[in-house]
Amino acid sequence: MDRRTFLKLSGTGVVVLGSGIGFSSCGLAAPDGNGLRLLPGFTSRKIATSGQAVPGTSYIWHGNPDGGAVFPVAGGGWVYVSNSESVPGGASMIRFDAGGAIVEAKSILGGTIVNCAGGATPWGTWLSCEEWDSGRVHECDPMGIDAAVVRPAMGEFKHEAAAVDPIGQAVYLTEDQPDGGLYRFRPTVWEDLSAGVLEVMTDVGGVLGWAEITEPTGNTTPTRDQVAQMKVFNGGEGTVYVNGSICFTTKGDNKVWRYTPVTNTLVTVYDKATSSNPLLSGVDNIAALPNGDLFVAEDPGDLEIVRIRPNGVVSPLLRLTGVSGTEIAGPAFTPDNTRLYFSSQRNPGTTFEVTGPF
Numbered sequence: 001m002d003r004r005t006f007l008k009l010s011g012t013g014v015v016v017l018g019s020g021i022g023f024s025s026c027g028l029a030a031p032d033g034n035g036l037r038l039l040p041g042f043t044s045r046k047i048a049t050s051g052q053a054v055p056g057t058s059y060i061w062h063g064n065p066d067g068g069a070v071f072p073v074a075g076g077g078w079v080y081v082s083n084s085e086s087v088p089g090g091a092s093m094i095r096f097d098a099g100g101a102i103v104e105a106k107s108i109l110g111g112t113i114v115n116c117a118g119g120a121t122p123w124g125t126w127l128s129c130e131e132w133d134s135g136r137v138h139e140c141d142p143m144g145i146d147a148a149v150v151r152p153a154m155g156e157f158k159h160e161a162a163a164v165d166p167i168g169q170a171v172y173l174t175e176d177q178p179d180g181g182l183y184r185f186r187p188t189v190w191e192d193l194s195a196g197v198l199e200v201m202t203d204v205g206g207v208l209g210w211a212e213i214t215e216p217t218g219n220t221t222p223t224r225d226q227v228a229q230m231k232v233f234n235g236g237e238g239t240v241y242v243n244g245s246i247c248f249t250t251k252g253d254n255k256v257w258r259y260t261p262v263t264n265t266l267v268t269v270y271d272k273a274t275s276s277n278p279l280l281s282g283v284d285n286i287a288a289l290p291n292g293d294l295f296v297a298e299d300p301g302d303l304e305i306v307r308i309r310p311n312g313v314v315s316p317l318l319r320l321t322g323v324s325g326t327e328i329a330g331p332a333f334t335p336d337n338t339r340l341y342f343s344s345q346r347n348p349g350t351t352f353e354v355t356g357p358f
Contacts, residue, residue: 159173160176
């Protein structure tokens, strides 16, 4: 079988057998020098290791790297932002030039704890979410020039991730609780997150709606207990806005969801319990390409990033080997969609770059 035939078949989820081309039945090659099993045509490099200086800089990379995003830099290049799911937590950045060389690394957020995931805004900031009972959202400058600002109006609860809908002008927020909700923050003034209305999705007789959270701080009653008709999601994790929809994951039941605000519809994109190809488990952080392909990181599952195509085909993009007691986190693509960044969170925390024909 030639390489073009292999690529065509593996891209449709067809199982390809035979060892003559050096790939397993899942389409992934043997581990490379970084312990990653990749598809043909892809390569990897380590860009940072927890507790060590980022190559080419003196900045010590944070522990427990988690959610992340990529931002273009004026004049060329880009920045990869990564949270630290530690106590203390925070967030850091690595800046690359137009050719992909590392030119800078530094902290962009401190004085916080358990910064899990978050989300990028269309106006170029990073929303870093704290995952604890009184966790808040912190809006950060990816370049680390302007000081980060806390956004208490977006609620105090066990935040996981955020996705911004620029059409509906709302920020959607997941909650990592077995009885958590899906929240929507509507700013009073678009692009200003200092004030607005926090709502939670409701389900009344199968009809979806939104109800206001009257006490966003949750000081008296946790936000998830303030609305009796709240639709419960089992362990909300990553979320991303793509092509007019909010896609998000729930790890408690291994599902991937798509909510479309314009039609107010919610569908299940993937359900491990009913899937004909249930290779994705421990669903966590999520990223997307403009064509609608979703990329879900596993915690821990098989330590893979798994692609879900718009037609429902599920296939592994990569797998980390040789590490235990960790999870995959922070997948994010460069603006030209040729490079993917992500991290293995522990033992040790390691942040990778994968380049190839996504």
